[in-house]
Amino acid sequence: MASSLHSNNTQICPNPTALNGGSAADGNSQISKKPRLYADPPPLFIPSDIISEFSHHDPAVARINNGSFGCCPSSVLSAQNQLQLQWLRQPDDFYFNQLQPKIIQSRTIIKDIINADHVDEVSIVDNATTAAAIVLQQIAWGFAExxxxxxxxxxxxxxxxxxxxxSVEAYVTRAGGYVIEVPLPFPVSSVDGIVKEFRQALRRGKQNGRKVRLAVIDHVTSMPTVVIPxxxxxxxxxxxxVDQVFVDxxxxxxxxxxxxxxxxxxxxTSNLHKWFFCPPSVAFLYCKKSTNNSDLHHPVVSHEYGNGLAIESAWIGTRDYSSYLVVPKVLEFINRFEGGIEGIKKRNHEYVVEMxxxxxxxxxTRLGCPPEMCSSMVMVGLPxxxxxxxxxxxxxxxxxxxxxxxxxxxxxxxxPKDGEEGGVVTGYARISYQVYNKVEDYYKFRDAINQLVDNAFTCASLPIS
Incomplete structure (x- = not known):
């Protein structure tokens, strides 16, 4: 069982030429190439490197919840600390001479990774919630004006x-918009049900001559987790x-x-601190250049107001911007894995499905969705x-x-759904897999649940808080 997972987390490239293009014969030709900082990449990680990079994690905890807060390796934390010290040592020099060029460097790397047309389409913000506020604020103004x-x-x-x-309640409903939620089945058996419900919701939104001004679509839902088409x-x-589409x-x-x-x-929008190894908190917001986004502004108004969202977001007053600036170091870290970010994604998906x-x-029990509809997280039915x-x-x-x-x-x-009788699975655990995880983490979870079952545990026995 789980023979392909090693307890020491060996995600090592058997053929280093794969990182330099390689050939179809090396078995890695299907891994797409992403931006790299170096013509000659640094050496690939060995198991002890991974252990060292995440030695700050509590070794007593099976941390199978990367999805909530992500993880940041020691080398990136060290780089962040150096940036913080540079700022504190001579803040005027850092602000006037270094901050904006460094932010542009991070935005450029993100632009290349997400295949955007221009760096001006990429703004860096604190988190996806901030990005949602930026987009929804524009919608609220549309109603107000x-x-x-x-x-x-x-x-x-x-x-x-x-x-x-x-945020939708605060910005859209309060401004006079009508909000329609798309009901989704769970557990999920295929994408067909999602597509059907979404079409019906859009058509409800257009009844009585109304228009759908915005669709908010998750790429990967949080709880329960499933990859949306x-x-x-x-x-x-x-x-x-639909006027505008915002993918959260x-x-x-x-x-x-x-x-x-x-x-x-x-x-x-996407967080960079969940699955991209940045320290919290940092995210990007992509705004398509052909979209009329002149009314997009950062919710915090500062000196750069009116100079475009990317510039506004790069200076919202005195604060710690170091998490924005470590993206190059994160890319260096990622490129020490076979196949870079594409290889990490592929292995994480395979491993979380296996676990x-x-x-x-x-x-x-059962999984909450087919393997092809999960990412690096999957829902696992509890007894x-x-x-x-x-x-x-x-x-x-x-x-x-x-x-x-x-x-x-x-x-x-x-x-439970209508008509479902006793014995139905009503609890699901969302497990994650990230590069620091080991098979023992999931065995520990399995054994904990088995022990609870053996002890005839029920939630009714839990203390009332």
Whole structure:
């Protein structure tokens, strides 16, 4: 079981020529090439390097929740610390002579990785929630200034991230927009159900002469996690006359394929601190150049207001910008893995599926979606005997696993559907796989759940907090 996963996390290139182009015969020709800082890349990582890079992680915890907060290797943290010291040593020199060129360097690397047309299309912001505020603020102004009619619609997925839902409420609903949530099935069996529900939601948005001003589409939903067919949904938006499309891909870069030309959205955001190894918090917001985005502004108004979103976002007052500036160092780190970011994504996906299948086999449950619809995360059904019956139960079980077993994993409550009887799986764990993980992390989780089952544990026995 899980024979391809090594406990020491050996993700080593058997043929170093693969990083320099190689040939079809080396078996790596299908891994696409991404930006690299060096003509001659640094040596590939060996297992002890990975252990060293993440030695600051708590060794007593099976950290299978990279999706929530990501991870940052020691070499990048060291580079960040040096930047912070440079700033503090002589802040005027750093601000006037170094800060903006360094931010442009980071934006340029991001532009190349996401296949954008121009660096001006890429702004760096704190996180995907900030990016959502930028886009939704523009929509709110559209209602306030009479460009949109009261009752015009915004469409988003039911499984949109909670903070984004709150942002839609704060900006769109309050301004007079009508918000439609797209119900999605879970567990998910195929993309067909997602596409069908999305089409129907757009058509509801256009009833009675209304227009759909914005569609918010997740690339990878958070809880429950599933990869959404964004290219197909963006195409449907164009067919249905949606004004603007915003893809919230908090888990995008480093986790799934991110190509602006192929996706075709007006706006796309992704955190860099979740799956791209940056320290928190940093994200990018892509704004398609052909989109009328002159009304896009950073929510924090500072001296650069009116000079374009990318410039506004690069200076929002005195603060620590070091997380924006380490992108070149992160790319150097990534390029020490076979196949760079594409190789990391591929292996993480394969490993998380393998671990998910091992767990559901051990517990007699199922995955939350087919393997081709998960990224570096997958939903794993928990034993029905736990009797998870609320979000509170899910949170308390998560706390129990952390405090008593040293396992960090989010738990999702899935309400039973009409007609479902007892014995239904109502709890799912979202497991992640990142380069620092080991097979023992998932065995530890498996054994913790098995111990709870053997002890006849139920959520009803959890303390009421």
């Amino acid at each position: 009479g460009k949109f009619c009261r009752g015009d619609a915004a469409v988003m997925l039911h499984y949109a991230y909670g903070a984004v839902k709150k 964004v290219k197909e949904l963006v195409t449907i938006c164009r067919e249905e006359g 891909a908090a888990h995008g870069i480093g986790c799934v394929d991110v190509d602006m030309k192929q996706i075709g959205a007006d706006f796309y 998910g299948q091992m767990l559901v086999k051990a517990w007699g 029905a005997c736990f009797g998870i019956s609320s979000d509170h139960d899910a949170l308390e079980l998560r706390t129990c696993l952390r405090d008593k077993f040293g396992v960090e994993v989010p738990i999702y409550y899935r309400p």
